[in-house]
Amino acid sequence: xxxxxxxxxxxxxxxxxxxxxxxxxxxxxxxxxxxxxxxxxxxxxxxxxxxxxxxxxxxxxxxxxxxxxxxxxxxxxxxxxxxxxxxxxxxxxxxxxxxxxxxxxxxxxxxxxxxxxxxxxxxxxxxxxxxxxxxxxxxxxxxxxxxxxxxxxxxxxxxxxxxxxxxxxxxxxxxxxxxxxxxxxxxxxxxxxxxxxxxxxxxxxxxxxxxxxxxxxxxxxxxxxxxxxxxxxxxxxxxxxxxxxxxxxxxxxxxxxxxxxxxxxxxxxx
Numbered sequence: 607x608x609x610x611x612x613x614x615x616x617x618x619x620x621x622x623x624x625x626x627x628x629x630x631x632x633x634x635x636x637x638x639x640x641x642x643x644x645x646x647x648x649x650x651x652x653x654x655x656x657x658x659x660x661x662x663x664x665x666x667x668x669x670x671x672x673x674x675x676x677x678x679x680x681x682x683x684x685x686x687x688x689x690x691x692x693x694x695x696x697x698x699x700x701x702x703x704x705x706x707x708x709x710x711x712x713x714x715x716x717x718x719x720x721x722x723x724x725x726x727x728x729x730x731x732x733x734x735x736x737x738x739x740x741x742x743x744x745x746x747x748x749x750x751x752x753x754x755x756x757x758x759x760x761x762x763x764x765x766x767x768x769x770x771x772x773x774x775x776x777x778x779x780x781x782x783x784x785x786x787x788x789x790x791x792x793x794x795x796x797x798x799x800x801x802x803x804x805x806x807x808x809x810x811x812x813x814x815x816x817x818x819x820x821x822x823x824x825x826x827x828x829x830x831x832x833x834x835x836x837x838x839x840x841x842x843x844x845x846x847x848x849x850x851x852x853x854x855x856x857x858x859x860x861x862x863x864x865x866x867x868x869x870x871x872x873x874x875x876x
Contacts, residue, residue, distance in 0.1 A: 607788040607806060609723045610798065614784050614859055620726035622738040627718050630766060633706040634714045651690055654762030655704040657753045659697045666691050667760055701753075705745035707764035717766045723786075724770075724777045731780050731846075731855050744772025744841045751837020763831045768838035771814075775842030778807045779850075780858070811839055 640646035651669070659667060667690045675684050693700075708714040729737035748768020777784070784803040789796055814835040849855050 607790050607799075607801065607809070609720065609806065610787045610789060612723060612727070612781075612784050612786050612803065614727050614781055616726040616730040617859060618730060620729045622734040622741075623721065623725040623729050626725070626738070626741060627721060630706050630708075630714075630718065634708050637707060638711075650707060650762045650764060652693065653700060653703040653707055654764040655700045655749050655753070656697070656762050657756050657759045659693070659700070659760075660753060661757060663697050664692055669760060701746045701749040702742065704749060704762075704764050705742070705766050705769050708766070709764060713765060717770055721766070721770050721773060725773050727781060727784075727859075728773050728776045728846075731858065732776075732849070733856065736849075736854070740776070740842075740845055741769050741773065743845070744775075744838045745769030747841040748772065748831075748834040748838030751840075752831040752834035755833045756831075763834065765831070768831065768834035771835045771838035772842030772845070774807050774810065775839040776846045777842075778804060779843055779846045780855075811836070814839070 637646060637649055640649055656667065659665075668687045669690055671686055671688050673684045673686050674681050676682075708717065725737075725741075728740075732740055745766065745768050748771060749763070752763055752768070781803055786801050786803050786806045788799055788801055788806060790799050791797075814832050817832045846855070
């Protein structure tokens with residue numbers, strides 16, 4: 607399901623959320639300009655989270671790669687390894703820097719759209735500065751969750767998905783009665799449906815949990831940090847529960863966007 611909008615209006619302009627989207631966009635443009643070649647690869651391997659590097663910070667990692675060589679029988683794919691020197695800074699910083707990198711255009715756009723939909727309402731309850739710290743903390747804790755399940759992995763992990771999962775977890779606690787207008791693809795048809803936020807977010811979390819369980823010990827699944835999503839979601843829930851108990855949240859919104867209380871689903875054929 608792809609969310610289109612919710613029915614909770616923010617009371618203030620979400621400046622911190624806009625700042626996060628802007629900074630992440632600038633980083634993605636830098637990645638895009640570097641391309642998929644050596645320069646782009648160097649950015650990912652330097653600022654992405656590589657769990658094995660955290661355990662062995664002084665060691666040079668051996669990264670597997672494929673090289674095409676021409677033979678008399680035609681092109682042949684040859685498996686080789688490449689040495690990556692240690693970082694000039696502590697690899698612990700990559701728990702933070704990896705949040706602002708992405709693996710491609712769809713990865714970037716999907717993350718920023720979810721952040722745009724859910725982040726403004728969470729910032730509205732936390733306040734600008736607290737929301738910014740909350741987002742970064744969720745991203746770091748999401749990276750720690752991934753690290754705890756893939757300690758020996760040499761696959762670079764990048765993306766804001768863990769931090770945004772924290773925002774979605776916070777939204778679930780703060781707005782349990784919200785509704786989300788979403789697109790649901792059914793074969794060749796696209797439907798717009800109105801879904802209670804707990805169901806939308808619960809289905810999303812269940813997918814992460816199932817995929818994470820399937821991916822335990824699987825080399826093929828290392829490329830998607832499912833446990834980072836799960837860890838970020840749990841961190842977001844825990845954080846707002848603690849903040850609420852300490853009286854550090856703004857009061858909830860008392861009204862919804864006019865005309866959205868009884869939003870109806872609309873079928874669209876494409």
